[in-house]
Structures are given as structure tokens and as C-alpha cells.
Amino acid sequence: MRRLFERHPLIARWFDRPHRSGEILHGRYEIIEELGMGSYGIAYEGRDLHTGRLVVVKQARQTKGEDGRRLLRREADVLARLRHPQIPMLHDLFVERGQPYLVMEYINGETVEDRIFKQEAKYTEQEAFRLLKDVLEIVRHVHAFGIVHRDLRIPNIIWRDGTVVIIDFGLACRIGEPVDFRDDDPLEKRLRRESHPRSDFYALGHFTLFLLYSAYEPTSDEEKSWEEELDLSLNARAILRKMLQLDPPYDNVDELLGDVDQLLAEHNETQSEAL
Known part of the structure; x- marks a missing residue:
């Protein structure tokens, strides 16, 4: 049935x-x-x-x-x-x-999808990773309770009065809890639904790419990977590769936040030197 x-x-x-x-x-x-x-x-x-x-x-x-x-x-x-x-x-x-x-x-706000498509917002590398940091600060609180969200999609990250809010904990579970997968479940679903912090990082990797593509202007019709299309710093590329599990992934949120903080600090330093 x-x-x-x-x-x-x-x-x-x-x-x-x-x-x-x-x-x-x-x-x-x-x-x-x-x-x-x-x-x-x-x-x-x-x-x-x-x-x-x-x-x-x-x-x-x-x-x-x-x-x-x-x-x-x-x-x-x-x-x-x-x-x-x-x-x-x-x-x-x-x-x-x-x-x-x-x-x-009830959370009355807007998603980044609303901001990008309705307000034509464009996120630079620095802005995208600053927003990622804001989300990760909440995720750190969630993981500290031994819980993983497992559904950090664009509709579940809301802007309310200039502050980011995470909603919809319907698929949240305890870290390490057994998860039943069907044999025909695609790899994408397995990576997003794993009961490990890296499943949240994987979802937020795609979230960050969505932000970065808001400022992308295609120069040809040829289909390319995000690494070829987006003009990113080496550190941003390295962070995303670990979040998306293309390289050995992050095991905990503090490790990821440390790399994001370093990336943002380098951006601030570059801006100061330019002034």
C-alpha cells in the first residue's frame, strides 16, 4: 500500500x-x-x-x-x-x-531563493561564506545536542528581520542513529540523509553553491562543472570540495567554521590592503 x-x-x-x-x-x-x-x-x-x-x-x-x-x-x-x-x-x-x-x-520571512529571484540579489564569495557562517553557528548549536538536521535545503533557511532562521526539523535525528536506505536510493539522497554531521555540511555545500551562482554570468552554452564556471579563491574551492565530499569531508562543525573564519579574515585583510 x-x-x-x-x-x-x-x-x-x-x-x-x-x-x-x-x-x-x-x-x-x-x-x-x-x-x-x-x-x-x-x-x-x-x-x-x-x-x-x-x-x-x-x-x-x-x-x-x-x-x-x-x-x-x-x-x-x-x-x-x-x-x-x-x-x-x-x-x-x-x-x-x-x-x-x-x-x-510561525516564521515570517523570505528564503534566499526569494532574495535572488525576486530582489535580484547577487552574492559575492565573501557574502556567500558570511551567510554560510551565520547558518553554521545555528548548526553548531544543533550538533551540540547530538542532533543532525538532514534537510538543510534552500526552503528551510529563512531570513527574518535580517537574521537567518533554520526551520523544518521533520527529518532530524540523533547523530549515529541507524538510517534505513533502500537499495535504489541515489547517492545524493544517501549523502543528505546520513545521520552524521557531514550530511548537513553536504547540504550546505549545495546551498553555498546556489548563492555563488547568483552572481555567475555564463559565457558559453557548454555545460561545465562548478569548479570550472565559478571564479573562486583556492580556499573557497577547498572548503566546498570537503563539504561536498569530493575530498575527505569535515567531521565536525568547528573544523568547518574554522576554515570559513579564516577565509573571511583573508577577505577582510585583502580589502584593508586595497584601501
């Missing part, structure tokens, strides 16, 4: 029956709109009728059975443990009609 739902998402959506705008859950949380359906959960923008504040309400997908319910409870536990101003705060966890729901802080 699970394979049927994976092959036919519209059938799965009918079985999952997402809530509609105006529905009230737990006698308190009004659904405003659906934000998205992920692998194991459905997220909604909602309003807490007791406080008036906007919240995110997340439910486990019924088609995922106990796996979905287990992951939702784990996400709630992770958020309760982390408690960081740049990570959504857990507000509530409840069960209605046998299904668990979590309620967390």
Missing part, C-alpha cells in the same frame, strides 16, 4: 485528507491555509485563538502510518530540546482523533 501512495501522490493526498481553511483543531487552533505537504507531514499556517498569534500546525500524514506519527513526535522532542532564538519554538503537542499534531512558532 505504501508503494502505491508513493507512486500516486494524488491518491495519497485523498487518503491524507488535509484540513481546510477555517477548521479549528483542539478547540484552539484555526487553520488559515496549507503551507505544504512533505514526506511525512502536512504543515499549515494557523492562528492560536487563545493568544491571537500566528502559528504553524503540523500533522502526521495518515498514509505514513506509525512512521509518520513517530517522526512528528520526534520533531516535537527535538524542538523542545533545542530552544534557540533562530529555531522555531515549540508551543504545543496534542492528539486529535488518534492523530498527533505539533504547534510551533
Whole structure:
């Protein structure tokens, strides 16, 4: 049955029956709109009728059975443990009609994709690695609790009032926790979903490349690798190769942050000499 739902998402959506705008859950949380359906959960923008504040309400997908319910409870536990101003705060966890729901802080912001495509922002090497450093400072807090995020994609890194926020801990797990992969899972998925800090670094390597490509102007139609297309310093190239596991990867966030700090320091020194 699970394979049927994976092959036919519209059938799965009918079985999952997402809530509609105006529905009230737990006698308190009004659904405003659906934000998205992920692998194991459905997220909604909602309003807490007791406080008036906007919240995110997340439910486990019924088609995922106990796996979905287990992951939702784990996400709630992770958020309760982390408690960081740049990570959504857990507000509530409840069960209605046998299904668990979590309620967390609503993050009103924009992704770097919004900034690049809507505001035409362009990131230099220095700006891209400065933003990477900001994200890694939060990741260091997460890893210090023995947790790896495993889903640091562009939509899950948000700008709010000039501060970066990491959202969606639905796939977070303990470092070293056994992970089930299918035989046909591509290498990309395995690298992103490994229960090791390097899976977060791998995802952030692609995130950083996305930033750097915002300032890239192609000179031909020939398809080339990022190392050929992007004009990067040797240190930036070395950092990215380790993050993307093309070279022996970083084992911990402090090692990576040390290299990023050194890169930024060298940029500052070069700018000072130019003045």
C-alpha cells in the first residue's frame, strides 16, 4: 500500500485528507491555509485563538502510518530540546482523533531563493561564506545536542528581520542513529540523509553553491562543472570540495567554521590592503 501512495501522490493526498481553511483543531487552533505537504507531514499556517498569534500546525500524514506519527513526535522532542532564538519554538503537542499534531512558532520571512529571484540579489564569495557562517553557528548549536538536521535545503533557511532562521526539523535525528536506505536510493539522497554531521555540511555545500551562482554570468552554452564556471579563491574551492565530499569531508562543525573564519579574515585583510 505504501508503494502505491508513493507512486500516486494524488491518491495519497485523498487518503491524507488535509484540513481546510477555517477548521479549528483542539478547540484552539484555526487553520488559515496549507503551507505544504512533505514526506511525512502536512504543515499549515494557523492562528492560536487563545493568544491571537500566528502559528504553524503540523500533522502526521495518515498514509505514513506509525512512521509518520513517530517522526512528528520526534520533531516535537527535538524542538523542545533545542530552544534557540533562530529555531522555531515549540508551543504545543496534542492528539486529535488518534492523530498527533505539533504547534510551533510561525516564521515570517523570505528564503534566499526569494532574495535572488525576486530582489535580484547577487552574492559575492565573501557574502556567500558570511551567510554560510551565520547558518553554521545555528548548526553548531544543533550538533551540540547530538542532533543532525538532514534537510538543510534552500526552503528551510529563512531570513527574518535580517537574521537567518533554520526551520523544518521533520527529518532530524540523533547523530549515529541507524538510517534505513533502500537499495535504489541515489547517492545524493544517501549523502543528505546520513545521520552524521557531514550530511548537513553536504547540504550546505549545495546551498553555498546556489548563492555563488547568483552572481555567475555564463559565457558559453557548454555545460561545465562548478569548479570550472565559478571564479573562486583556492580556499573557497577547498572548503566546498570537503563539504561536498569530493575530498575527505569535515567531521565536525568547528573544523568547518574554522576554515570559513579564516577565509573571511583573508577577505577582510585583502580589502584593508586595497584601501
